[in-house]
Amino acid sequence: MKTLFIGYGRMGAALGDAWLATGLIEQLSIVDPGLTGAGGDGRYTRLADVPDEAFELIVLAVKPAYASEALAGLSDRQCAQACVISVAAGVTQATLSAALGQRCPVVRAMPNTPVLAGAGCTGLYAGDELEASQRTRIGQLFEAVGLASWVTTESQLDAVTAISGSGPAYYHLFSEALAQAGVKLGLTAELAGALAAQTAFGAATLQQQRHADFAELRLAVTSPNGTTAAAIEVFENGEKLRDLVEAATAAAYRRSVELSQNS
Ligand SMILES: NC(=O)c1ccc[n+]([C@@H]2O[C@H](COP(=O)([O-])OP(=O)(O)OC[C@H]3O[C@@H](n4cnc5c(N)ncnc54)[C@H](OP(=O)(O)O)[C@@H]3O)[C@@H](O)[C@H]2O)c1
Known part of the structure; x- marks a missing residue:
């Protein structure tokens, strides 16, 4: 699955490194202003430098305040065939979809810090536009770092946050x-x-x-x-x-x- 991470701090790196290690993802591009040794090789400090090619999965792992701005910078080609997973706490699907100009489906994920040790808990929410095969694949990705459960309403993510997030x-x-x-x-x-x-x-x-x-x-x-x-x-x-x-x-x-x- 051709994957782009926007933000590769604590949570982004925990997920990306685990998915690479388990072979769930073979090809990873990363954009993060703090990357050392960036420049080609799939590692970039600015989204504008990422090649204009199609990704299947785009993981948004920046602080919530930067979420909309980061998504708005994606090109049509980069997100045309993608599913976006956002781990940004509290940024709603409506806000994320609006920033993306409704160009692709969005999944909200609420992981917790034990994900860093492969023993996390993640609540997942997606609207009806997410295909069943994508739902299965995304569930598998989060099961690689602990327990993953889909919730049926977006507001249940607030309950997941109160129980396992915090x-x-x-x-x-x-x-x-x-x-x-x-x-x-x-x-x-x-x-x-x-x-x-x-x-x-x-x-x-x-x-x-x-x-x-x-x-x-x-x-x-x-x-x-x-x-x-x-x-x-x-x-x-x-x-x-x-x-x-x-x-x-x-x-x-x-x-x-x-x-x-x-x-
Ligand atoms: N850590 C957790 O346990 C946890 C749990 C649930 C959800 N989350 C969510 O995960 C997200 C990331 O949290 P974190 O703890 O991983 O934070 P973090 O360690 O600060 O990582 C965020 C990374 O994104 C980079 N960044 C900032 N603006 C960017 C942009 N426009 N494009 C690409 N990269 C950019 C930051 O670089 P700079 O530092 O140089 O700005 C930083 O390396 C947050 O939205 C948070 O709500 C975290």
Whole structure:
């Protein structure tokens, strides 16, 4: 699949490098002003220098503020047979399509940072104009860097953003708090950090088992009257933790809607 990346920063490079490594894409052109050693060989610092040829896939991975400007610079030939995938957070399909002059179908993707480690989560949305074969191919591309799921309405991407897009930060915050609590209980910062990180990894690994049920996993380590039960009682008292998670994700959702409305 002849592919052009517009923007090859953290997210663009994570996707492009993974797709090349897995052989899902054989030919890659990149445009990014920060490229070193650019000039031919499929690497350019300006879109205007990219050859005027047809691409099958164009991946937009610039910051949201530059999304429309970058797409508007594509030539008719470059996008005539292409499907555009945008990972720009909060930039709506209407905005992207308008910038493209409706010249090709657009897919919005909402990945998260673990994509950088091949363990990401991506919500995908496309309108009816996307062909079934393109949908399958694009699903495969994102499955190469983790879990990929199509949502049926564009507004569901705001929910994906609130759960998995921002989600890694929630887990990092919990690990940070757990490590700090470990220090208060007398551990060195180094050991408390290592225990928090490895525990997050171990718990996530158990959660990935087939048919894993979160509540069952929790109950399996919670003996009546034991140490875990003492801690869980504090978390669950008056459903404090669940209420906090609900309020926090609702705030992320509202912010995502706001950003989309201003895109
Ligand atoms: N990182 C994440 O976890 C994540 C998650 C979900 C979605 N996203 C989305 O992914 C997009 C990229 O994020 P990122 O974290 O990868 O940002 P990044 O590391 O700053 O990468 C963006 C790259 O695009 C380049 N660029 C700027 N204007 C350009 C143009 N007109 N043409 C070509 N390249 C251009 C930038 O170059 P300069 O630095 O020289 O300007 C930079 O190298 C954002 O829209 C973000 O919303 C990221």
